[in-house]
Amino acid sequence: MPHSSSLRVGRFSEPQRIYLLTATTEGRKTLFTDFALARLVVAELKATQQDGLADSLAWVLMPDHLHWLVALQQGSISNLMRRIKGRSAKRINALVGHQGKLWQDGFHDRALRHEEDVLPAARYIVANPLRAGLVCRVGDYPLWDSVWL
Numbered sequence: 001m002p003h004s005s006s007l008r009v010g011r012f013s014e015p016q017r018i019y020l021l022t023a024t025t026e027g028r029k030t031l032f033t034d035f036a037l038a039r040l041v042v043a044e045l046k047a048t049q050q051d052g053l054a055d056s057l058a059w060v061l062m063p064d065h066l067h068w069l070v071a072l073q074q075g076s077i078s079n080l081m082r083r084i085k086g087r088s089a090k091r092i093n094a095l096v097g098h099q100g101k102l103w104q105d106g107f108h109d110r111a112l113r114h115e116e117d118v119l120p121a122a123r124y125i126v127a128n129p130l131r132a133g134l135v136c137r138v139g140d141y142p143l144w145d146s147v148w149l
Contacts (some may be wrong), residue, residue, distance in 0.1 A: 017112065019112070022123050026100075044088045058125045060125050062143075
């Protein structure tokens with residue numbers, strides 16, 4: 001990602017703030033069509049919540065990227081994403097007997113500043129497979145979750 005360093009300019013992490021985070025696989029490789037690999041990423045999302053780092057509000061794991069709506073609890077969003085990407089890459093590489101990058105450098109973040117922005121952001125996230133033409137109904141896609149179920 002040639003402009004990944006510019007994604008960090010002005011980045012500020014604030015506990016209790018809600019963020020929309022997006023990370024992309026290296027070379028937009030469609031790794032997560034493999035359900036077993038995708039579930040390893042999902043396990044890492046759940047682990048961050050269990051460890052008190054962030055509350056997951058909504059997420060979708062697309063074949064080549066992740067959208068994640070979180071309420072940051074502690075630490076920084078950079079550390080949170082480093083953990084998700086690093087741990088999932090390590091587990092996936094071990095499973096497939098591979099070494100190397102799984103995720104592109106950097107990530108995109110957007111802090112949601114108004115309560116009325118949260119639900120539309122969650123709807124955007126969970127409807128991503130529908131917009132991408134992967135399914136005809138949101139419920140048919142297996143790799144998403146939302147606290148508003």
